[in-house]
Amino acid sequence: MCRVSYSIERKAKAIEIFNTHHPLLSQSLSDPVSVAIMLQREGVITGQVLASVESASPSVPNQREVLLAAMREVIQNKYSLLQTFASVLCKFTGNLGAVIQRDYDRYLNDDKKLIKVMIRDDDSMSTDASSTESTPPRVPTVEIAIPQCMSDEFTSIQTSYGRMLYNIRKIIKKEPPPLDDVREYLCCCRSSLEPKLSLCSNITEILRAVEKECSLINVRLLQSLVEEFDIKEAEKLITEYKGILKEFCRTVKISLCLNEKFEALGGSPSLQCETVTYVFDWEPDEHMLQDIKQIISKTSGKLVKIKYIKKGNSIIVTCSFPHSLTGALIMKLNENLELLMKNGLMKLTVGYCTIWKKQKVQEIHSAFTTVGFVFITNHGIRRPLVDEAFSVAKKFFELPHESKKKYSRTSTSGNNGYIEMEQEDIDPTKPGDLKEAFNICSPTECVYPDDEVSDFKPVMTEILGTSRTLALKILEVMGHALKLQDPQFFVKNHQNLSNTTIPSYTTARVLYYPPLPSPAAVKPGQLRCGEHVDYGSITLLFQDPSGGLQVKQSNGSYIDVPYKSDAVLVNLGALMQNWTSDTYIASPHRVLNPINDTLWNSSRQSMAIFIHPDNDSLIECIDGSNKYPPVTAYEDSYRRLFVTYEKYDKTNETQS
Ligand SMILES: O=C(O)CCC(=O)C(=O)O
Ligand SMILES: [Fe+2]
Numbered sequence: 009m010c011r012v013s014y015s016i017e018r019k020a021k022a023i024e025i026f027n028t029h030h031p032l033l034s035q036s037l038s039d040p041v042s043v044a045i046m047l048q049r050e051g052v053i054t055g056q057v058l059a060s061v062e063s064a065s066p067s068v069p070n071q072r073e074v075l076l077a078a079m080r081e082v083i084q085n086k087y088s089l090l091q092t093f094a095s096v097l098c099k100f101t102g103n104l105g106a107v108i109q110r111d112y113d114r115y116l117n118d119d120k121k122l123i124k125v126m127i128r129d130d131d132s133m134s135t136d137a138s139s140t141e142s143t144p145p146r147v148p149t150v151e152i153a154i155p156q157c158m159s160d161e162f163t164s165i166q167t168s169y170g171r172m173l174y175n176i177r178k179i180i181k182k183e184p185p186p187l188d189d190v191r192e193y194l195c196c197c198r199s200s201l202e203p204k205l206s207l208c209s210n211i212t213e214i215l216r217a218v219e220k221e222c223s224l225i226n227v228r229l230l231q232s233l234v235e236e237f238d239i240k241e242a243e244k245l246i247t248e249y250k251g252i253l254k255e256f257c258r259t260v261k262i263s264l265c266l267n268e269k270f271e272a273l274g275g276s277p278s279l280q281c282e283t284v285t286y287v288f289d290w291e292p293d294e295h296m297l298q299d300i301k302q303i304i305s306k307t308s309g310k311l312v313k314i315k316y317i318k319k320g321n322s323i324i325v326t327c328s329f330p331h332s333l334t335g336a337l338i339m340k341l342n343e344n345l346e347l348l349m350k351n352g353l354m355k356l357t358v359g360y361c362t363i364w365k366k367q368k369v370q371e372i373h374s375a376f377t378t379v380g381f382v383f384i385t386n387h388g389i390r391r392p393l394v395d396e397a398f399s400v401a402k403k404f405f406e407l408p409h410e411s412k413k414k415y416s417r418t419s420t421s422g423n424n425g426y427i428e429m430e431q432e433d434i435d436p437t438k439p440g441d442l443k444e445a446f447n448i449c450s451p452t453e454c455v456y457p458d459d460e461v462s463d464f465k466p467v468m469t470e471i472l473g474t475s476r477t478l479a480l481k482i483l484e485v486m487g488h489a490l491k492l493q494d495p496q497f498f499v500k501n502h503q504n505l506s507n508t509t510i511p512s513y514t515t516a517r518v519l520y521y522p523p524l525p526s527p528a529a530v531k532p533g534q535l536r537c538g539e540h541v542d543y544g545s546i547t548l549l550f551q552d553p554s555g556g557l558q559v560k561q562s563n564g565s566y567i568d569v570p571y572k573s574d575a576v577l578v579n580l581g582a583l584m585q586n587w588t589s590d591t592y593i594a595s596p597h598r599v600l601n602p603i604n605d606t607l608w609n610s611s612r613q614s615m616a617i618f619i620h621p622d623n624d625s626l627i628e629c630i631d632g633s634n635k636y637p638p639v640t641a642y643e644d645s646y647r648r649l650f651v652t653y654e655k656y657d658k659t660n661e662t663q664s
Pocket of ligand 2: 541597
């Protein structure tokens with residue numbers, strides 16, 4: 009048959025299936041908006057169609073009709089999307105989706121890709137990838153859903169797999185356990201199978217559903233079934249197969265597995281929301297299939313199944329998991345992120361969300377050598393924690409002036425405490441900044457406002473802890489990026505980040521820029537935060553969406569720094585610029601007063617974590633030059649801070 013008419017026929021069949029189920033869909037499709045949202049995320053319908061479904065509200069029947077009309081058009085263009093539609097429906101209305109899926113499998117699932125497994129009377133096997141017509145009539149052929157293979161290694165494991173499935177079917181069919189018991193057991197093991205199983209009317213159909221849940225390298229469900237129903241002969245076959253499989257995984261290099269399908273063919277393609285993708289920085293010739301199996305099973309809590317492995321710039325492992333386990337899977341992966349990272353993880357996505365992505369060393373290097381500022385995403389600091397920090401800080405800053413003054417930073421408080429409005433000359437050429445701040449430099453010496461804001465200390469302690477961990481990672485990346493002989497050089501000079509008893513100027517600072525009554529209240533040249541460079545090695549900066557931060561470029565002009573809720577802004581301090589002999593740049597920056605009327609009367613918040621080396625670290629130019637004379641980190645920071653607070657410390661001393 010020519011390809012065109014073949015495809016027309018299949019389209020017609022898909023529409024026929026869709027039409028058959030249309031009456032029921034238009035009566036009982038529940039929650040059409042949620043279905044449409046998922047279809048849009050899966051790339052089946054456009055945002056425009058989604059909007060038209062949503063705006064057909066409030067009437068659910070109208071929403072259904074708009075969605076179904078759009079789906080008919082989609083299927084007319086690409087019939088295979090009927091299958092995706094069915095899979096999405098399964099997440100909302102199990103049976104409707106399962107019935108469409110069954111019809112799709114029956115009439116449209118392309119089993120031409122299957123290899124046939126021939127069973128001779130003596131049960132010895134051979135495989136034949138060509139059509140059955142060439143098979144001599146006396147040799148019985150059984151169709152077992154195993155994928156077509158390319159390499160010899162895969163032919164052999166697939167044949168063993170097919171043989172095991174075939175023989176287990178034979179054994180179970182001879183003396184099938186009660187159908188209802190099997191069904192109930194399987195539903196308990198895998199609730200997502202319930203709609204499919206309810207459509208199975210005999211043991212053969214149930215076994216097919218179980219086989220679809222298995223793959224060349226994962227026969228867990230079948231094994232638990234035969235163990236539960238104590239089918240000894242079948243258990244023996246599975247044990248035998250697992251022995252062969254173990255040896256196979258131990259010896260086969262990943263390079264031989266690329267693009268092979270591990271899952272039994274005939275299963276519907278997983279939706280994106282049920283797909284997890286791992287990208288590893290591995291050479292396919294240097295790792296075995298076993299390495300992938302082990303790391304994935306260990307870090308996912310056995311919740312995922314490997315579908316296929318591909319090679320891009322790195323190794324990409326695509327796995328599937330039941331949508332209902334998304335939350336559990338994300339938690340498990342987060343728990344094991346460190347282990348994955350140690351094993352060369354470059355990127356990890358679950359469904360529509362990126363759990364982690366290694367920002368390229370080169371990207372960070374080029375930002376630090378040019379603008380000195382870089383946004384880092386997937387940094388491991390939860391945004392809700394940042395928001396909590398902003399919220400406790402705001403509670404503090406909104407206290408009456410007299411309460412806040414009890415916690416003032418003084419020349420003897422070790423850079424801890426409250427700094428009031430106009431009491432910091434960060435740009436000594438301009439009037440004091442229109443901001444308030446609270447510094448925590450030494451967590452043990454700092455006096456916290458426990459009586460007024462009880463959660464201030466715990467929240468700030470937590471965020472300082474996670475920031476230290478992130479800072480250590482950035483310092484390590486910088487060591488690599490600068491190609492230092494010892495890439496851990498900066499990390500080793502920042503032991504205060506892992507051991508808080510080691511003295512340093514590392515400081516967590518919450519900043520509050522109060523509402524400003526009117527432009528008239530501001531002195532000439534006075535800003536929320538005057539132009540300055542930070543002092544230490546690196547700063548992690550978190551902002552709210554108010555805006556106002558600007559960075560000065562090398563040509564003297566300023567650029568606005570946008571707000572990115574999921575990113576940490578990292579910039580370099582003067583000490584780091586000197587340390588790297590100006591390879592890395594500490595750019596001047598400032599915070600402008602509100603630029604439009606609506607913002608003029610509102611506050612702004614930010615939080616800066618200033619990272620400093622250990623006090624006794626000797627800062628000498630890393631290129632061996634004497635561009636900046638050696639100085640201890642303590643001396644360097646002390647001098648800079650002295651200038652900033654000199655005037656106010658003096659006034660306060662004379663007042664007291
Ligand atoms: O508030 C901001 O966004 C910037 C604050 C800042 O640069 C600083 O405190 O060093
Ligand atoms: Fe700054």
